[in-house]
Amino acid sequence: MEVLILLDVKDLNKKEIFEAYIKKEGFLVIEGDEYVYGGSSSTTAMQTQAYILATFKEALDFSEFSSCSMVFLLDETPYPSYLYNKSTKEFEVEK
Template structure:
């Protein structure tokens, strides 16, 4: 299986400890994009479905280890955009945004 290039854009407000958050992401294989706030890259050798699930899980765990007001997430796998997600504090998980608009 060929590798997937992953690009994740996170729109988060009120994040208490960005360094702690990014340390978690780095441990999970995500790298910061220089000169870009909350933009991360990675490579995946699993299916797009597994990669999507992994992205949502890693970012969810990173946010749960922190304090923040709200968060939205969008990602590209091999330059193919996926729908936007928002973090629902009631379910403590990312949910598919109702509007299919990118953030």
């Protein structure tokens, strides 16, 4: 399954560390687009979704930023938009 992740990150410090972690976890930086990442997965959609949320949460934990929202597609199927809650340090479905 092909994966495309789009982030809207405000005031991200340590972008190099953030992207190094993302790459280490198997995602590709899409050149020419800021905060767009791709990859492929051989697991179920639910497992892939959980992995994306956990990986990007960890990457953000290494960085300083003011806000972050994320949307991703699994095989061209869009998933809900997520917003990173800095109080709980978790992604939550955006309402």
